Amino acid sequence: xxxxxxxxxxxxxxxxxxxxxxxxxxxxxxxINKGDAVSIIGPSGSGKSTLLRCINALVxxxxxxxxxxxxxxxxxxxxxERIALRKRVGIVxxxxxxxxxxxxxxxxxxxxxxxxxxxxxEAEKLARELLEKVRLSDKxxxxxxxxxxxxxxxxxxxxALAMKPELVLFDEVTSALDPETxxxxxxxxxxxxxxxxxxxxxxHEMRFAEEISDxxxxxxxxxxxxxxxxxxxxxxxxxxxxxxxxxGLSGARGSVRDxxxx
Amino acid sequence: xxxxxxxxxxxxxxxRNIGLVALPAAILAWCLTDLSLGxxxxxxxxxxxxxxxxxxxxxxxxxxLGTAVGCALGILQLVPYRLVRAPIVSYVQIFRNAPHLVLxxxxxxxxxxxxxxxxxxxxxxxxxxxxxxxxxxxxxxVAEITRGAIQSIPTAQWEAATGLGFSRVQALRWIIxxxxxxxxLPPWMNVLASITMGTSLASLVGVHELLHAATDASTxxxxxxxxxxxxxxxxxxxxxxxxxxxxxxxxxERRFLPG
Numbered sequence: 001x002x003x004x005x006x007x008x009x010x011x012x013x014x015x016x017x018x019x020x021x022x023x024x025x026x027x028x029x030x031x032i033n034k035g036d037a038v039s040i041i042g043p044s045g046s047g048k049s050t051l052l053r054c055i056n057a058l059v060x061x062x063x064x065x066x067x068x069x070x071x072x073x074x075x076x077x078x079x080x081e082r083i084a085l086r087k088r089v090g091i092v093x094x095x096x097x098x099x100x101x102x103x104x105x106x107x108x109x110x111x112x113x114x115x116x117x118x119x120x121x122e123a124e125k126l127a128r129e130l131l132e133k134v135r136l137s138d139k140x141x142x143x144x145x146x147x148x149x150x151x152x153x154x155x156x157x158x159x160a161l162a163m164k165p166e167l168v169l170f171d172e173v174t175s176a177l178d179p180e181t182x183x184x185x186x187x188x189x190x191x192x193x194x195x196x197x198x199x200x201x202x203x204h205e206m207r208f209a210e211e212i213s214d215x216x217x218x219x220x221x222x223x224x225x226x227x228x229x230x231x232x233x234x235x236x237x238x239x240x241x242x243x244x245x246x247x248g249l250s251g252a253r254g255s256v257r258d259x260x261x262x
Numbered sequence: 263x264x265x266x267x268x269x270x271x272x273x274x275x276x277x278r279n280i281g282l283v284a285l286p287a288a289i290l291a292w293c294l295t296d297l298s299l300g301x302x303x304x305x306x307x308x309x310x311x312x313x314x315x316x317x318x319x320x321x322x323x324x325x326x327l328g329t330a331v332g333c334a335l336g337i338l339q340l341v342p343y344r345l346v347r348a349p350i351v352s353y354v355q356i357f358r359n360a361p362h363l364v365l366x367x368x369x370x371x372x373x374x375x376x377x378x379x380x381x382x383x384x385x386x387x388x389x390x391x392x393x394x395x396x397x398x399x400x401x402x403x404v405a406e407i408t409r410g411a412i413q414s415i416p417t418a419q420w421e422a423a424t425g426l427g428f429s430r431v432q433a434l435r436w437i438i439x440x441x442x443x444x445x446x447l448p449p450w451m452n453v454l455a456s457i458t459m460g461t462s463l464a465s466l467v468g469v470h471e472l473l474h475a476a477t478d479a480s481t482x483x484x485x486x487x488x489x490x491x492x493x494x495x496x497x498x499x500x501x502x503x504x505x506x507x508x509x510x511x512x513x514x515e516r517r518f519l520p521g
Contacts, residue, residue, distance in 0.1 A: 058424060079429065087427035097422035101441045111426040114436055163426060 009034040015064030026222035039209035042219035048202040056089040057082040090160030090168040096152040098144035105140040130158035150181025167198035285498035313475030321458040324396035332404025357402035362460040366395035370467040392464035411442035451511040
């Protein structure tokens, strides 16, 4: 199955998924072009993270078509095929999930050497370049437990990039962080998007989403309620529900930090 | 005040090691007050030592075998196929709850005293049977330790590994098991201490180990005070072997489980 002269690197068509009786995704249609940054926003429990996990086959929907870089993800039946896909799609989690028994450098080197078979020396060189990129060159030999949340999350981003993915999924990567360290992580992601990395972000950082996104997608109750440019979603939107959500969050940001999704 | 605080750690150290010092000191004092007893003991000491070497040999072999088998069983207990899991779970439950002595008797009398391989008769000595008898419960304990350690690793670690493209086996090998190692070391050492003490049971099936040697010696010497001191030596020897293991375990536990 190949895509026909299609510029979309990710395409979801009528994706439906339920965990038991609970419908989480109720028919999602979404197309993402190569090099784009797409932010998915919406209230907690609206299926944002599940949507992200469908793209790299961490969860499999009951129906619908998912195409990622020419691969029909929904038709993958063997674990080896899913693994082949995941090597090309990076994912960064809310809780960083670094490997606590390995140093920062080893965290980054592990997957390229053990899975892609990259030579140790080459992998280490790339890892050091990535650490420079996320501004943590001096922490190469530290263990994750010795780093702040923001530093750990930047290592997690470097670890995902070490596999040289075609796109990166960011799953609420700043939701577990101290307010002071959110900025340093967003900085790194902003750089990455400027370099042209296709990125899909589930986020509650509205201002950041507005600034870096090519497209913003608003989900609620397992459906995409609206999608468009940041300007359309954040300013020109006549949908009362979206205005309420966006307004409520940005209003709260000044005084009390949004605790949703943490 | 400063004197007290300076002395306290030293005092605690003496208290901790009193067992290691007290038993040998008592033995020595007794031998010095009754020199004929001391001479007798000196004569038998090499024989007792050869017995003790057998205890160490059985313990090491049983733990190496039990650990290898136990790790494999512990991992297989988590395999998603019930047909694989069920027999292993039964094995673990049965042998974790079986007295060591029963297993040593069982292996001694079930296995033949020699095996024939391509027409060659190979002896199957009793001590090897004792090794198997102790390796069986050791493997059951180690299987539970391994299973528990794997399950104690947060699922987020599996998810992170999967997200990077690791297969389940690769994730286990490179990410999960290395983290299990430090967690399972303290309980593993408890098993080591328990199996080491269990090696004395091999005397009951005629293996020449320390307790057996002490019985031999007391039968030969036929002196009540010698019989008593011989068994005190046995106690001191086991204590000297097992107590440091326990101490090291406690130290490791403190280091690995903060708070």
